[in-house]
Amino acid sequence: MRALTWHGKHDVRVDTVDDPEIVNPRDAIIKVTSTAICGSDLHLYDGYIPTMKAGDILGHEFMGEVVEVGPKSTLKKGQRVVVPFTISCGQCYHCGKKQFSACPNGLPADNQDIAMEAYGHEMAGLFGYSHMTGGYAGGQAEYVRVPFSDFGPLVIPDGVEDEKVLFLTDILPTGWMAAENAEIEPGDTVAVWGCGPVGLFAVQSAFLLGAARIIAIDHFPHRLELAKKFGAETINFEESATYDALMEMTGGIGPDAVIDCVGLEAHGAFADNIIDQIKASTFLGTDRIHAIRQAIIACRKGGRVSMPAVYGGFVDKFPLGAVMQKGLTLKTGQTHVQRYLPALLAAIMEGKIDTTFMISHRMALEDAPKGYKLFHDEQDTTTKIVLKPDMALAA
Amino acid sequence: MSQTLAHDDAPVTASKTADSKRELVAQAVTINRPAQELYDFWREFPNLALVMENIVSIEALDRNRSHWVVRAPGGRTVEWDSLVTKDVPGREITWQSEGDADVANSGRIVFEEVPGRGTVVTATIAYEPPAGAIGKIVAKVLQREPNVQARRDLRRFKQLMETGEIATNARTLRMLAEENT
Numbered sequence: 406m407r408a409l410t411w412h413g414k415h416d417v418r419v420d421t422v423d424d425p426e427i428v429n430p431r432d433a434i435i436k437v438t439s440t441a442i443c444g445s446d447l448h449l450y451d452g453y454i455p456t457m458k459a460g461d462i463l464g465h466e467f468m469g470e471v472v473e474v475g476p477k478s479t480l481k482k483g484q485r486v487v488v489p490f491t492i493s494c495g496q497c498y499h500c501g502k503k504q505f506s507a508c509p510n511g512l513p514a515d516n517q518d519i520a521m522e523a524y525g526h527e528m529a530g531l532f533g534y535s536h537m538t539g540g541y542a543g544g545q546a547e548y549v550r551v552p553f554s555d556f557g558p559l560v561i562p563d564g565v566e567d568e569k570v571l572f573l574t575d576i577l578p579t580g581w582m583a584a585e586n587a588e589i590e591p592g593d594t595v596a597v598w599g600c601g602p603v604g605l606f607a608v609q610s611a612f613l614l615g616a617a618r619i620i621a622i623d624h625f626p627h628r629l630e631l632a633k634k635f636g637a638e639t640i641n642f643e644e645s646a647t648y649d650a651l652m653e654m655t656g657g658i659g660p661d662a663v664i665d666c667v668g669l670e671a672h673g674a675f676a677d678n679i680i681d682q683i684k685a686s687t688f689l690g691t692d693r694i695h696a697i698r699q700a701i702i703a704c705r706k707g708g709r710v711s712m713p714a715v716y717g718g719f720v721d722k723f724p725l726g727a728v729m730q731k732g733l734t735l736k737t738g739q740t741h742v743q744r745y746l747p748a749l750l751a752a753i754m755e756g757k758i759d760t761t762f763m764i765s766h767r768m769a770l771e772d773a774p775k776g777y778k779l780f781h782d783e784q785d786t787t788t789k790i791v792l793k794p795d796m797a798l799a800a
Numbered sequence: 801m802s803q804t805l806a807h808d809d810a811p812v813t814a815s816k817t818a819d820s821k822r823e824l825v826a827q828a829v830t831i832n833r834p835a836q837e838l839y840d841f842w843r844e845f846p847n848l849a850l851v852m853e854n855i856v857s858i859e860a861l862d863r864n865r866s867h868w869v870v871r872a873p874g875g876r877t878v879e880w881d882s883l884v885t886k887d888v889p890g891r892e893i894t895w896q897s898e899g900d901a902d903v904a905n906s907g908r909i910v911f912e913e914v915p916g917r918g919t920v921v922t923a924t925i926a927y928e929p930p931a932g933a934i935g936k937i938v939a940k941v942l943q944r945e946p947n948v949q950a951r952r953d954l955r956r957f958k959q960l961m962e963t964g965e966i967a968t969n970a971r972t973l974r975m976l977a978e979e980n981t
Contacts, residue, residue: 423971423972423974423975424972425971425972426971426972426973428968428970428971428972428973428975428976429965429966429967429968430964430965431963431964431965477964492967494959494962494963496832496962496963497832497958497962497963498830498832498917498918501832509955509958509959510958510959510962510963510967511967512967513966513967513968513969514951514952514953514955514956514959514966514967515952516969517951517952517955518948518952521951527955530967530969539967539969540969541969542969542971550971552967553963
């Protein structure tokens with residue numbers, strides 16, 4: 406089959422590799438019909454995530470048709486499914502608590518050592534996202550082996566087009582959990598850093614969860630425009646001083662909740678960010694954390710900090726004093742995708758959440774390397790790229 | 801009057817000061833299954849080849865004795881006979897290697913049910929690195945990361961008991977076979 410493989414920083418290629426097979430009893434093989442490039446794939450592309458190996462197949466946002474099932478899979482050939490990016494068993498203590506992204510049973514024992522050292526505990530297995538999270542082949546490919554297929558994948562009703570439901574794999578539940586973690590109360594003002602796909606879904610979700618006002622912060626005009634469409638007020642941090650603007654817009658109180666949808670590669674020519682970049686490039690620190698610093702400083706006393714954004718390692722100049730002195734609550738984590746799927750599918754079907762507006766580009770899988778470069782270089786207009794393995798054949 | 805605490809309540813295997821000629825390894829894992837089921841799996845020692853790395857074979861000689869052949873570096877193997885010295889069904893198994901084992905070892909595994917969480921499984925293994933040339937190689941390997949090895953084995957045990965399978969990132973059966981050799 407053809408698959409998008411990682412070979413190093415800014416080097417991804419479409420290679421021919423062996424087709425996947427049923428390896429464990431609960432496996433299914435999915436023929437991918439749509440797969441997306443995630444903002445977090447750019448962290449791999451930029452070489453920020455350790456434990457990648459040349460030839461690794463990327464992609465953790467994918468859906469498709471069931472073409473083969475193991476003896477213990479409950480899926481049927483021909484069903485269309487959306488596959489959560491987290492590989493969760495459904496039977497352990499954490500799955501019982503619906504903390505699906507904490508499930509240790511999808512992560513091969515040999516792959517647990519790194520996270521044990523770095524984080525003190527092993528994490529869930531993820532598709533296409535380094536060997537620390539399992540070394541699983543991802544979904545930017547023609548076919549994918551899906552473990553625990555009797556538990557994770559969501560069967561999509563006939564007649565619902567791929568693009569409406571594809572983002573259930575990751576970014577929609579991630580945006581929703583970000584808003585849920587903000588513990589929004591009626592009348593609240595919520596500030597969202599980053600108007601990428603997760604940020605834009607967080608904006609929609611926060612309104613649905615009762616936010617009175619949302620202030621969206623970015624420096625890409627097109628992305629701010631999309632946030633505005635959903636009713637958010639905007640701050641372009643290249644035009645305006647974010648903290649000053651937020652204080653004035655909230656009567657000096659600050660936003661009741663802040664959501665960081667930026668993560669470890671924050672943009673912007675801020676003094677702290679430049680120092681972070683130097684440290685990251687010399688391996689003195691790993692993450693550039695300007696957005697979360699600013700969010701914590703702006704958040705009102707006793708407010709909530711929700712952090713769906715990805716961080717990988719160690720940070721410098723984290724304003725822990727502000728967290729303590731202002732009595733902030735910080736909630737974060739990889740998304741417990743399976744927890745939200747039925748309700749979010751229903752919200753899509755009822756038209757309460759718009760998903761397709763975000764797609765700016767549709768490409769053949771063969772063009773995936775071009776897609777990565779475009780998503781990396783042209784972030785203003787490239788909001789989301791969907792890859793179609795069949796497209797090259799059709800063209 | 802207050803007294804000085806002689807020892808804290810932490811397990812001796814976590815001690816920073818204990819001095820022993822023997823290497824001591826301990827790992828605990830919580831498995832969301834009844835203790836009896838976990839004990840039953842473990843008590844059939846040949847089953848352990850499914851979850852332990854580097855096992856060539858585990859053969860049951862009788863109800864209490866088993867013969868172990870384990871891969872060592874340089875294409876060699878080490879062997880020993882193991883004898884069950886204490887057996888509390890559904891609760892605890894203790895064993896000890898017999899006679900001239902290549903790696904003298906003993907161990908204990910305890911299964912303790914915890915309401916709402918399943919069973920806490922605690923394995924403690926003590927071994928003496930052998931003398932001689934092969935001993936040096938074995939000792940080097942065993943001392944490298946014995947805790948990591950035990951942890952991986954118990955995690956595979958947990959995966960098999962909870963999910964019915966052992967997680968692998970192998971994309972094909974050939975890749976799986978290569979992983980297991």
